[in-house]
Ligand SMILES: Nc1ncnc2c1ncn2[C@@H]1O[C@H](COP(=O)(O)OP(=O)(O)O)[C@@H](O)[C@H]1O
């Protein structure tokens with residue numbers, strides 16, 4: 001494969017991971033109008049759940065991964081219930097500060113947990129990710145093949161959920177008008193719980209796929225992917241689901257191409273990403289697909 | 298039937314409803330008239346569980362609605378076409394209507410009600426795939442009413458459905474309400490437009506600064522000095 005195609009595929013793969021994580025930021029922002037800073041730590045936690053179920057409790061990889069996704073999704077729901085819901089009518093700044101607090105709490109929980117701790121741990125990569133497949137004349141490693149495919153399948157499932165199901169309709173409705181959604185007979189607390197469930201589940205899938213590609217675990221590994229995915233959500237238009245996906249793919253491609261074509265600047269990779277963030281916030285805060293969002297009361 | 302007794306609502310220090318009482322018997326059309334700021338919307342919001350009254354009682358068929366959340370009240374049989382229509386601009390007309398039926402699980406009944414709404418407002422049927430935000434004001438009001446009907450309510454609450462509409466659209470809207478009345482449905486119609494409301498209603502209440510100042514049958518209210526002076530402009 002030519003270098004360029006290889007880099008495109010890398011960018012696409014990284015982008016699909018950003019897209020998975022960016023959805024959670026955008027869903028929550030769309031409804032509650034705040035940036036859930038703990039989302040990156042949710043992403044990190046999925047890898048540790050997998051680590052526990054696979055290494056410590058010795059479950060088969062697929063089962064451990066399913067449990068990790070389910071538990072991470074459940075954590076998202078619980079965090080909303082205990083930390084964010086009581087602040088539903090509080091000023092936005094209280095939510096921001098609480099989200100930071102939750103983020104610190106999750107990171108530090110890993111540091112004190114037995115078998116985890118502050119030091120780097122190995123990520124359990126399954127055999128099908130390391131295996132080399134031969135497609136025609138092209139030899140391709142499992143991660144290169146499966147990571148973008150699984151991510152894309154999850155994104156398609158999300159689009160189906162949001163645009164073709166009853167609860168998806170309520171999720172879109174609640175993002176424009178919480179009160180009127182309640183008048184439709186929808187229990188808004190349940191819709192919001194559902195939103196956290198879905199956003200956290202996607203972040204968990206992202207976390208596991210991320211681990212397959214970069215197989216190490218560390219308590220603060222969610223910070224940078226979280227910030228980059230947040231950038232992707234802003235680029236696509238925060239609050240816009242399709243925008244978050246588009247932003248994820250664009251940012252992943254841009255980042256990889258930046259490093260590939262300007263290798264001497266590769267140390268400035270994050271400066272590049274956050275430069276993009278700052279430019280968007282300054283000149284196009286509504287992103288590519290977003291519309292100006294009203295501040296909700 | 299819906300009973301409101303001695304309802305008091307405060308917004309901070311503002312005493313918006315000061316002991317409002319009225320009732321909506323089954324099968325009747327009751328109108329609540331009042332000028333801007335009289336407390337009409339507040340009354341409907343209290344009934345739907347969107348604001349919490351400080352005092353008073355709200356019962357539907359003898360069951361108290363106080364302290365229940367809006368989606369529970371919808372399930373008990375009330376639905377509201379809110380002031381300002383509040384349709385979901387990014388959802389299609391069909392999605393808006395289906396959201397109105399969110400609490401229901403009888404898909405046959407939902408399909409039947411959808412056909413009924415389309416027969417009531419044929420323009421909505423022509424625009425099913427269009428986004429709600431692209432509709433004209435009159436069509437948005439039809440959508441708001443149709444969406445509330447999709448809940449299959451025992452009592453339909455309407456907050457100023459004629460607000461901001463051209464006279465021909467008001468007439469069209471009220472022809473639809475007349476059809477609902479002829480079918481024996483129960484309506485609570487909140488209006489500033491007393492002329493339109495009293496042409497349809499069986500019974501009316503007049504609200505002024507949070508109090509009921511007059512009530513009576515629609516013909517009697519039409520003849521009363523208070524209503525003639527303040528609301529009919531004669
Ligand atoms: N959210 C609110 N906060 C403070 N005051 C309010 C609020 N909503 C309504 N009011 C006040 O309550 C009174 C009744 O308002 P409302 O019920 O909207 O009247 P109407 O629907 O008859 O025009 C008015 O004086 C209005 O200013």
Ligand SMILES: [Mg+2]
Pocket residue numbers: 334337338339380457
């Ligand atoms: Mg009003």
